[in-house]
Each structure stands twice: as structure tokens, then as C-alpha cells.
Amino acid sequence: MDLKHLFRPSSMAVIGVSTTHDSHPANVIYTKNHLRYPVKTYAVNPKGGQLNREPLYQTLADIEGDVDMAVIAVRAQFVPGVVEQCIQKGVKGAVIISGGFSESGNHALQQQVIDIAKKANFPFVGPNCLGIYAPDRVDTFFLPGERIVRPKKGNIGFVSQSGGVLVDQMVKFAGQGIGISLGVSIGNKAVIREIDMIDWFENDLETRVIVFYIEGFDRREGREFIRRAQRCSKPIVVLKAGKSPKGMAAVSSHTASLAGDYRVFSEIMKQYCVAEAGNEYELTSFCEALSCYPKGINGNVGIVSLSGGHGVLAADACYSHGINLPGISAQTVGNIREQLTPEIRDIASLTNPLDLTGSCGDSDIEASVRHLARDENIECILTLLLPYSPGISADIGAKLSQVARNEGKPMIAYVPNEDKYKIIIEGFELNNIPVASSVEGAVLMAKALKRCRPC
């Protein structure tokens, strides 16, 4: 299955556009792509005529040029016929928005569509889905553009069984400045499933982290997912829904009762270093961290703070998330002490977490990060930056980023997410250093690296 034309179409037909309802899903999809995306978009309705002064094609065959991809938004019973027309026209793939298949008990109808498509090696997303969103390229979500918040173009590939969860997560990503390369709502996943998406993203140069929202796998499909994840060179994050035990009636062995569906899922993800996010907040932090650092750590973190309280808060969060704060070597302490400015040399506390006090300046933080990074007990540095301190300059983000990159160890920063501090935040982010907007968020980013440690 070649998915290139489906996910990166140059031309697209929207089938099922209404001549009477402007807010029909097909009309929303047609209008936004026609007006705002660099994809040649055709509207199709058997009635023909015009839509907003543009031609309305009666059939796919009437379109003169090639069509890479079709969005199918007709009633379920007409879908098999439309898929056949797509194949005849030489369309390379489809997004089937329509509902009314397996999700409402119509398994036979869904199977009919699968059979037609598989015979012709014709890939499609759905049915019963929102389809795909590729920033600056194509958007088959039937949500009016003015109603959704779109993340910028970035390097997260997101696959979701639920369209609603995908959209909601995209809004959260946008708020945190996380960009996506491609978002796919796979719906009933009749043909294109999670396992196919691993292969696509593995070969997609724009994607660095692959994220899945998973409700459940088919029989033995989890095993195949793991097999492909093992081959994949990019970090994979999963958010699992359906964790509560379903009625396990009459379980007759200890093992079966101990190994409930979710526990099995979760333990196997750990076994194969697929990072399972516990909830949507973790998911956001995991994505941000792993898009900067694809390599994992064992979980030994050094913390630099400007306030004792923040150091303790971070240490508590580390404890509850299973992150280790190892002691730092006497040599590291000596090296840092030597380079501290006289104002804080005697008052800074140089045990992990380090407390440089509110009197420190840029050079003190730089020296601490530099020597912590050189300590062999430390794999990752959390810098809790409080920009209120008078000694901190607006350049601190960019300066520390250079230090961390020179030393070659991952650094994660916490900076309060305020407009006033944007220059510091961007100083980090534009240099590929992830920034959390809370202390716990920073710890969750370190947890992401631990979850992705090489097995």
C-alpha cells in the first residue's frame, strides 16, 4: 500500500457535497481546502451544477485531471459504489468520513468496502472518522476552520482511533507550541490501522515522534504492533483508553485474573520501551521532550534551581514518577563552587537538587549546568528557571541551550508560561531545548526519556 498520495495529495475530490446545506461535512471540507490549502479540490454531487460559482461535478469521471485522493462523505449504503468509482478513476486513496458501518453493527457493509478496496490495493482511512490533517497541506476534518485551534507544522505524527480526542489534543498541542507533521483519525480502521501508520511514519522525514491514542487492538494485533515498534527507529508514545476492567466473568485461574487486559497492555509497552502516557497531560509533555531527545535515559536526573522550594517540589515529583536524583561527585561540586560568583559562593547549596538562590546570575547557572552535565552520575538536567530574579538576563535561554548542546546531555527547562518571558522560552525552544510550563511538567519530560530508554 502506497500512502503517499493519500497523505500528501496534490489533488482531491470531495464526494457528497450538498447543494442545499452549507454546513454539511463535505461542504466544510471542500470549502476549507479549496480556499486555504495548496491542494486542487473538486466538489462532486450527482446533481451537478455549481457550488459557490465553482463547478460541481456529477461524477468522478467528469473531472478532467488526475485525482490523488477522495474524501467520501456519502451515506453508508452508497460507499461501496463510490469506492469502485474511485478505483476506476485511478484515485490513489480515500478518506471515508461516513458513519453507519461496524460501529453501528453493519459489519457486512464494512466488509464489502474492505473487499473492494483490498482487491484493488486501494488504501483508505476510516470509515467513521475525521480523516487527516497535515499542516499547510490538506485538512479533511469537517470542523469549520474558525472553530478549531490548529497546531503549527512540526514533527509529531499523531494517530487516533477517536477523532474527538485527536482534535482536542491538537488544541492542547497548539497551546504548548507543539507542532505536528500529520494527524490521522483512523476511525473504524477498516484498512489503515495503527501498524500501517508505524511503517509510514518510520519512513517520513518530517516525523520524529509517533503518537497513538489506542482503544484496543484486534486479535493478536498487539503482538504485530510491538514487532513493528521494535523495528522502528523513532520514539513511540501511546495513550490507552479503556483501562478499567471489563466484567471478567468466571475467571478460573489466578493468572487470568491477575493479567487483565490493561495490565497486559501496559506491561508489554514497558517491556518494549513504548512510552505509555498516563493521561493527556503526560502525553503533551512526552511529545515535547521526545521531539527534542529521541534517545532514552535510565532516569538519573540533576536539578538546578534558583529557589529551595522549587528544588523540593521537583524532587517530590521525581520521587512520585520514579525518577532518581543521584548524588553528585565531590569533583563536580568543587568545579561548580570554584566558578560561582563571590555573591553566592558561600550560600549556594550544591547537593542535588542544587539551590543557587535568588541572588545568582547567568554565569552561575551556566557553570552549574556545564559541570552537572559532565558528572557521570547525571544523565539529564532539569533547570528550574525563575525569571523574576534580578541577576537573570533575557538571554539566559539561548545561553544555557548552547551549554547543554555543547555538553551533549539532554536538558529540560521550566519557565513560567507568561508573555513577559517569551524571549527566554524561545531562547530555549528555538535551540531545541524543551520548556515546561510547570515544575511537574518538566519532571514528566524526564519521565518520557526514561520510558523510552533503550531496552
Next chain:
Amino acid sequence: MLSKIDKQIIETSQGRGWVMEPQAKQIMAGQGFDIPNFVLTDSVEVAQAFLEKSPGPVVIKVVSEKILHKTEFDAVVTGIYDEKILEQEMNRLKNLDGCEQILVEEMVQGLEIIIGAKNDFQFGPVVVLGLGGTSVEIYKDTAIRMAPVTPGDVASMVDSLTAKKLFKGYRKKPGVNMERLTRLVVDFSTLIMDLEDKFQSIDLNPVICTRESCVIADARIMLQK
């Protein structure tokens, strides 16, 4: 690999839905796993002769198609040193529902662990390792991995348990022979891959582990319907 006899055992157990303890242990022994010395009998004399030769106490258990969870029927008696008690308990067990024979075994002591398998719908055969015994479902201190597992997986399973200190030796109590345990779990995980089409779940519970050995004291194989 399963022998011809193992396959026969499974086939003849299909109707019942589970493999009874003596046969389940026979399959495990066929894999080279350790099981206690035993005698299968309904004769008090044979049992007494077995006790006499045993280095320590014996355990007696009912073998009955109608009794899946033996402890719930009071169908297991442990720590028998005395001939008279043996006779008395043998006679009691023989009267339990569906009792076919009595399994008389040398009693082994050590850390009780569970090694289990589940044929998971999404992932296929998975291995469970944890603190065993009758209260296993109360403590729920177990780790799960997809089969087959590597020696590294077994180490990480033990490490993830709350009871890991018990495995390594705690307060003068000896720990577990990790090399033996690792080999048992790894080999068991290959066995369940061979059994993928047949089994639903397997309990080896308890497996009694010491510094010297890991002995499967009870085994039950639930088959697919």
C-alpha cells in the same frame, strides 16, 4: 517442544476444559522442569511407605475432575510427618466429591512464587511472574511480559516486584537461585508459544524456590474451549 504423550494428555483433557495436576506436572517434567517426588495412589499403605522413605514431611492432595481449586474444598493437607495423621487425612480426602486418587508428594519449602501464562486476545501468550501462594490475588505483586522472554526480561520482572528483596534474600532468609529461575521462566515462555493454539491460561502456583532449585509444587492448565 511437546512430546506425543503431552499432546495426548491435552487432547484427552479437552472435554474437561483443564488438565489435572498430575498430568500438568507430567508435561512440565517433560520440559525438564523440577517437580516434587510423588506417588499417585489410593492406598494408605503405599502412601505410608512413601512417607517413610521421604526425607521430610509430605503433602497430600485430591485428584478430582470436580475440584478445580483444591484449597476451597480443603482438599490439600501439608506438612504430614505422622503415619496416623496420614491415614486419617487420606480417608477424609477419599470421601471428597469425585476423588479419583490421592497425590502424595514430598513437601518442599522455600519462597512461594507464581509463574503463569495467559493467552491474551491482543498480544497472544504472556508470562506472569510474582509472589505466589494462595493469597496471590490479594497482594497482586506480579510482572507481565510478552512471550517468549529473554533472561533480561526475567531480571527486570523480578526487579519490578515489591517482593524483589525476598527473591534476593532478606533478613537471613535465603533468596532464590536466579539462574535456575531465569532458565525456568525463559523455557516456560517458549513452551507457551508451542501451546499457543491450545491453552487459555496456566498457573504454576506455587513454584517453591530456594538457593538450590525451583520446584513446581502445583500446576493447572486451562484449555481453550
